[in-house]
Amino acid sequence: MYQKKRTQAESVAPRHLELLGYSIVEQNWKVRSAEIDIVASKNNTKQWFRKAEVELYFFEVKYRKSLSQGDGFDYITYTKLKQMRYAADVYMAGVSAKIFGLHLGAIQVGGEDCNEIKLLEDVSQLLE
Numbered sequence: 001m002y003q004k005k006r007t008q009a010e011s012v013a014p015r016h017l018e019l020l021g022y023s024i025v026e027q028n029w030k031v032r033s034a035e036i037d038i039v040a041s042k043n044n045t046k047q048w049f050r051k052a053e054v055e056l057y058f059f060e061v062k063y064r065k066s067l068s069q070g071d072g073f074d075y076i077t078y079t080k081l082k083q084m085r086y087a088a089d090v091y092m093a094g095v096s097a098k099i100f101g102l103h104l105g106a107i108q109v110g111g112e113d114c115n116e117i118k119l120l121e122d123v124s125q126l127l128e
Helices: 002-019 078-093 123-127
Strands: 022-031 034-042 053-064 098-110 116-120
Touching: 002 022, 002 034, 002 053, 002 098, 002 116, 022 078, 034 078, 053 078, 078 098, 078 123, 098 123
Parallel strands: 053 098
Antiparallel strands: 022 034, 034 053, 098 116
């Protein structure tokens, strides 16, 4: 049951980002020992790779049925942040466009119907 809801949450999150003006570049991108749930660009066209410069966002998606087990953002630890940064660096090494912005973010999807969504564009503030 949890896996089904997590899968549903991972399909809700990119749609939410698109409504906010993001373009989804990749989903579930994996590299050894790390994964990025969503790679997105903001205020760019879907043809971002043809532009000379691009700003990328790397999002972790967290699902919580309820807050009884804590906020999803609470599970983004220093170790998780390092893994996200590592994966983002590896991803960017393969991009030919000039990156002028790199952001590590998170999306919390919650509720029985996955209709409670919180976006955090910069997860580094969680560790302050």
